[in-house]
Amino acid sequence: MSNQTATSARHRVFSFARVSAITANTLTELTRLKVFYVLLLFALLLIGSSIFMAQFTFQQEFQILKDVSLGAMSIFTSLLAIVATARLIPQDIEDRTVYTILAKPVPRFEYLLGKIAGVLLLLAISTLVMSAVFLAVLYMREQSVMHMTLRHMSAAPREQVDDALRAIRSSALNIDIFPGIIIIYLKACLLATLTLFVSTFATTNIFTIVVMVFIYFIGHLQATAREYWLHEHSSGWVTRVFLAIVALFFPDLQAFNLVDDIVAGAAISLGLFLKTAVLGIFYTTIYTLLAAFVFYGKEL
Amino acid sequence: MTRLLLVPIILVVLGAIKLPIEQDLAVSHRQENFRGVEFNLDLREKLGQLGFVAALSGFRAIVADGLFIQAHVAWEQTEWGRVLLLFRQITTLQPRAILFWDMAAWHMAWNASVAAMNDQTQPRVALRVKAQRECFALGKDFLERGIRNNPDRPQLYEALARLYKEKYKDHERASEFFAKAAPLPGAPSFDRRFSAYELSYCEGREREAYERLRQLYNEGEKERLPTLITRLKFLENKLGIPQDQRIPNRAL
Numbered sequence: 001m002s003n004q005t006a007t008s009a010r011h012r013v014f015s016f017a018r019v020s021a022i023t024a025n026t027l028t029e030l031t032r033l034k035v036f037y038v039l040l041l042f043a044l045l046l047i048g049s050s051i052f053m054a055q056f057t058f059q060q061e062f063q064i065l066k067d068v069s070l071g072a073m074s075i076f077t078s079l080l081a082i083v084a085t086a087r088l089i090p091q092d093i094e095d096r097t098v099y100t101i102l103a104k105p106v107p108r109f110e111y112l113l114g115k116i117a118g119v120l121l122l123l124a125i126s127t128l129v130m131s132a133v134f135l136a137v138l139y140m141r142e143q144s145v146m147h148m149t150l151r152h153m154s155a156a157p158r159e160q161v162d163d164a165l166r167a168i169r170s171s172a173l174n175i176d177i178f179p180g181i182i183i184i185y186l187k188a189c190l191l192a193t194l195t196l197f198v199s200t201f202a203t204t205n206i207f208t209i210v211v212m213v214f215i216y217f218i219g220h221l222q223a224t225a226r227e228y229w230l231h232e233h234s235s236g237w238v239t240r241v242f243l244a245i246v247a248l249f250f251p252d253l254q255a256f257n258l259v260d261d262i263v264a265g266a267a268i269s270l271g272l273f274l275k276t277a278v279l280g281i282f283y284t285t286i287y288t289l290l291a292a293f294v295f296y297g298k299e300l
Numbered sequence: 301m302t303r304l305l306l307v308p309i310i311l312v313v314l315g316a317i318k319l320p321i322e323q324d325l326a327v328s329h330r331q332e333n334f335r336g337v338e339f340n341l342d343l344r345e346k347l348g349q350l351g352f353v354a355a356l357s358g359f360r361a362i363v364a365d366g367l368f369i370q371a372h373v374a375w376e377q378t379e380w381g382r383v384l385l386l387f388r389q390i391t392t393l394q395p396r397a398i399l400f401w402d403m404a405a406w407h408m409a410w411n412a413s414v415a416a417m418n419d420q421t422q423p424r425v426a427l428r429v430k431a432q433r434e435c436f437a438l439g440k441d442f443l444e445r446g447i448r449n450n451p452d453r454p455q456l457y458e459a460l461a462r463l464y465k466e467k468y469k470d471h472e473r474a475s476e477f478f479a480k481a482a483p484l485p486g487a488p489s490f491d492r493r494f495s496a497y498e499l500s501y502c503e504g505r506e507r508e509a510y511e512r513l514r515q516l517y518n519e520g521e522k523e524r525l526p527t528l529i530t531r532l533k534f535l536e537n538k539l540g541i542p543q544d545q546r547i548p549n550r551a552l
Contacts, residue, residue, distance in 0.1 A: 056372070059399055060368070060399065060403075063365075063397065063399055064365045064368070064369075067361035067362055067364070067365045068362060068365060070361070071359050071361055071362040074358060074359075075359070163488075201304060216357065217353075217356070217357060220356050220357055220358055221356065223322070223326060223335075226319070226322065226323070227326070230323070247315065247319065248311065248312050248315025248316065248319065249308075249311050249312075249315060251318075252322045252325075252326070253358065254335065254358070255322065255325055255326070255329070256358075257358040257360070258329070258334050259361075260358075260360050260361035260394070261333065261334045261335075261396050263361060263397075264361070264394055264396035264397035264398075265396060265397070265398060265450075265453065266332065266333045266334060266396050267332075268332070268334075269332060271328075272328055272329065272332050272334075275324075275325055275328060276325065276329075279318075279321060279322070279325055282318070282321070283318075286314055290307065290310065290311075293303060293306075293307070293310070294303055294304065294307060296303070297302070297303035297304070
C-alpha cells in the first residue's frame with residue numbers, strides 16, 4: 001500500500017520527460033517514412049531553376065529564384081504538415097500503439113502534445129534545411145554574378161564597380177526574408193495543429209487530408225469573406241450566414257503569405273512581424289487545445 | 301458526443317475573439333503595403349481559373365514568375381500584344397515588384413515602339429508613328445500605375461523621367477520626376493543632378509536650373525562632374541552671369 005502511495009506521489013500530472021519521449025519517437029517514425037525526400041526535391045528544384053534562369057538579368061534571376069524557393073518552401077512545409085499529422089492518430093489506433101501508451105500513466109494531453117511536438121520539430125528541421133539550401137544557391141549565384149561583373153568592368157572606375165556590386169548585393173539577399181521564412185514555418189505549425197484537431201474526430205487519414213485541402217483553400221479566402229461579411233450589408237441572409245461561418249470557423253491563412261511582398265521589396269517591421277507571429281501562435285495553441293478536448297472524449 | 305457538439309460553440313466563441321485581431325492585422329498589413337492584391341472577379345478574368353486558384357492558394361509570386369517567363373518568350377518572338385497582356389496580369393499579381401513594372405514599361409516604350417516604327421506591313425508612316433505613340437503611352441501607363449502602387453520607392457520615378465526625356469523629349473516632366481525620386485529612401489545621388497540637367501534644357505526655366513546646378517557645384521568636388529560644369533557654363537553664358545560670379549574655367 002505504502003509502495004503504491006509512493007508511486008502515485010512520484011507520478012506528476014505533467015511531465016516534460018514523457019512528452020519528449022513521445023516527441024522523439026514521433027520524429028523517428030516520421031523520419032523512417034522518408035519524408036526528407038521532399039528536401040531533396042526542393043534542392044533539385046532550386047538548382048534546376050537557377051541553371052535555367054541564367055539567361056535572365058541578375059535582378060530577374062534573383063527575383064524568380066527567391067519567389068520559387070520561398071513558394072516551394074511554403075508548399076512543401078504545408079504539405080508536410082498536413083500529410084505527416086493526418087496519419088499520427090489513425091496510424092497509432094490501427095497499430096494499437098495508442099492503447100499501449102495510454103494504458104500507462106500518460107495523460108491524453110501529453111500524448112497529443114508529444115505527437116504534435118514531433119511534427120513541429122520535423123517541420124523546423126525541414127524549414128532550416130530548405131533555408132540553408134536556398135541561401136547556399138542564392139549565395140553561389142550572387143558570387144557568380146559578381147565575378148562576371150568584375151570581369152566585365154575591369155576597366156571601369158572604382159566607384160562604378162562599387163555601385164554595380166552594391167546593386168547585385170541588394171538584389172540578392174534581403175534581410176526581411178528571414179522573418180518571412182519564420183512566418184512560413186508558423187503557417188505550417190498552424191496547419192499541423194489544425195490537421196491534428198481534424199484527425200481527432202476523423203476515422204481515416206484520407207478523410208483528414210481531403211478536409212484539410214478544403215480548409216487550406218477556404219482559409220486563403222477567409223479574409224475576403226470576412227471583409228465582405230463585416231462591410232457589405234446588401235447581400236441576402238443566406239450569403240451572410242455562409243460568410244459568417246467562413247469568417248468565424250476558419251483561420252485567415254492569407255495573413256501568413258507575406259513573403260511574396262517581401263521578395264518584391266516590401267519591408268516588414270518588427271511590430272507587424274510580432275503581430276503576425278502572435279496570431280500564428282494563438283491559432284496553433286487553440287487548435288492543439290481543441291484537439292486535446294475532442295481526444296479526451298474519444299472512445300478508444 | 302457532447303464534446304463534439306460543444307466544439308462548434310467553442311469555435312464560434314473563439315471566432316468572435318479572433319475576428320477583431322484578424323481585422324486589425326489585415327489593416328496593419330495594408331498600411332505596410334502587404335496584401336495589395338484584391339481577389340475578385342476582375343482578377344479571375346485576367347488570370348483564368350487555374351491561375352486564380354493558384355494565386356488564391358498563396359502562390360501569387362510563383363504564378364507571376366511563370367507568366368513573366370511566358371512574357372520573356374513572347375518578347376523573343378516579338379508577339380507584342382501577348383507581351384502586353386501578360387505584363388498586365390503580372391503587375392496585377394505582383395504590384396509591389398518594381399522589376400515587373402519597369403520591364404513592362406521598357407518592353408512597351410522601347411521595344412514595341414521601335415517594332416511599330418519599323419513595321420514593314422504598315423506602308424503609311426503616319427500610322428506607324430501613331431502606333432509608336434500608343435506604345436509610349438502604354439509604357440507611361442505602366443510606370444504611372446507602378447508609382448501609384450509604390451509611391452515610396454525611387455526606381456519607377458526615375459524610369460518615368462527617362463521615358464519623358466528620351467521618348468517624349470519633355471525635359472520639364474523629366475526634371476519633375478527625377479526631383480520626385482531624389483528625396484526617397486535609397487535614391488541614388490545622381491537623381492538631384494539629373495533633375496537639374498533636365499531643367500537646364502527647359503526654355504524659360506534657365507534661372508531656376510542655374511541656381512540648382514550652382515548649389516550642387518557649391519556642395520564640393522564630388523558634385524563637380526563634367527556634365528554639371530558644361531551645363532553650368534552654358535547657362536552662365538545664356539543668362540549673362542557676371543564674370544566674378546562664374547565658376548572658374550580651370551574646373552573644365
